[in-house]
């Protein structure tokens with residue numbers, strides 16, 4: 001048995017390519033009864049003043065698939081759409097969080113991207129977070145869902161809302177040209193890329209941004225990790241310092257986000273969560289987005305990085321910096337103290 005599973009494990013490694021293991025805090029509940037959940041939610045919504053606690057208890061402790069079943073049952077018994085009913089019953093950050101949970105991860109990302117570009121001006125921070133942190137597989141799905149939901153191409157919207165090298169970088173990432181990780185380590189290419197990144201940046205006057213963009217948007221993550229390590233052999237500054245010296249503004253933020261995600265994506269989210277919660281008036285939008293979009297992906301690992309980085313658990317930090325029903329929902333998604 002052990003041999004067979006080892007063999008299958010190796011097969012997954014060789015051919016699965018991008019199948020990232022999941023570290024969720026929200027998992028399917030056993031003995032699931034969608035009709036009973038739907039009925040309890042209907043009662044909670046109809047209760048005078050709304051019974052938020054019951055709604056939170058149910059929807060933050062079911063997987064997305066289970067929430068979809070509940071929504072289906074809800075529509076059958078209440079004759080209305082669950083998201084619309086939640087919108088009417090809840091408000092503020094709790095409403096945004098719950099409506100986020102009713103979407104699939106790709107639907108949620110697509111909607112957040114759309115919202116970041118809606119109207120005048122652009123929420124570059126959100127745009128950078130999503131585009132620079134999602135992998136090929138996730139981005140392919142986001143683009144598909146974006147097209148279905150908004151009848152537009154994500155690339156076109158990004159091109160219309162951004163400009164210059166910032167636009168070029170985001171568009172190269174959205175085009176999902178990144179190599180899948182390979183079993184063969186190409187030391188020559190690692191060395192070439194490290195030298196090219198150095199020569200395009202600190203070594204020359206100005207910056208050859210095109211070279212930076214092509215290497216960072218097309219190479220696999222394990223390859224780039226080795227490139228950044230080798231980079232230090234050529235450059236007196238590491239990759240992040242070089243980025244800070246060479247470029248500014250949204251382009252700088254995007255390159256830094258990319259490098260942080262290549263190095264340790266969960267640490268990136270842990271750091272962003274910490275900053276958002278400690279910001280004056282807590283940036284609830286950012287907190288909600290990370291908690292909702294990662295709770296069925298890697299929030300368990302983000303919790304570990306969070307504790308390591310901030311010397312305080314995510315759970316305690318949420319308890320300290322947020323309040324009310326919104327806090328109850330966040331703590332439930334967090335899934336426990338560390």
Ligand SMILES: [Ca+2]
Pocket residue numbers: 200201202203204205206207246
């Ligand atoms: Ca330079």
